[in-house]
Amino acid sequence: QVQLAESGGGLVQAGESLRLSCAASGRNIITYTMGWFRQAPEKEREFVSAISWTGGTTRYADFVKGRFTISRDNAKNTMYLQMNSLKPEDTAVYYCATGPSFAEVVSGRSEYWGQGTQVTVSS
Numbered sequence: 001q002v003q004l005a006e007s008g009g010g011l012v013q014a015g016e017s018l019r020l021s022c023a024a025s026g027r028n029i030i031t032y033t034m035g036w037f038r039q040a041p042e043k044e045r046e047f048v049s050a051i052s053w054t055g056g057t058t059r060y061a062d063f064v065k066g067r068f069t070i071s072r073d074n075a076k077n078t079m080y081l082q083m084n085s086l087k088p089e090d091t092a093v094y095y096c097a098t099g100p101s102f103a104e105v106v107s108g109r110s111e112y113w114g115q116g117t118q119v120t121v122s123s
Contacts, residue, residue: 002025006020014122024098025077029053032100033102033106035049035050040092047061048094049068057102094118
């Protein structure tokens with residue numbers, strides 16, 4: 001079993017930055033892909049970004065390219081999402097996910113999910 005815990009969310013103004021963290025526990029997921037998703041009120045959950053276990057492969061949704069950066073520290077079993085130039089439309093609950101397959105994580109079919117952290121961006 002894998003447990004994921006997100007942190008770092010909060011309330012910021014447009015143009016500011018936040019750094020989200022996702023700490024994994026329960027087993028070593030060093031070879032697992034990790035990813036971020038978000039869900040805004042009354043909207044479906046959507047893919048934000050993913051990173052392979054080596055960190056050598058990353059993918060971003062078009063709406064965050066150039067603003068968000070995903071990274072991971074395998075020694076700490078932790079993934080990060082640096083979010084810059086935040087916009088009000090980035091307001092959502094952000095979830096982390098992990099699994100052995102990059103394709104499955106990107107498609108939202110991960111077995112393991114965190115509880116989410118709220119990000120609110122005011123205009």
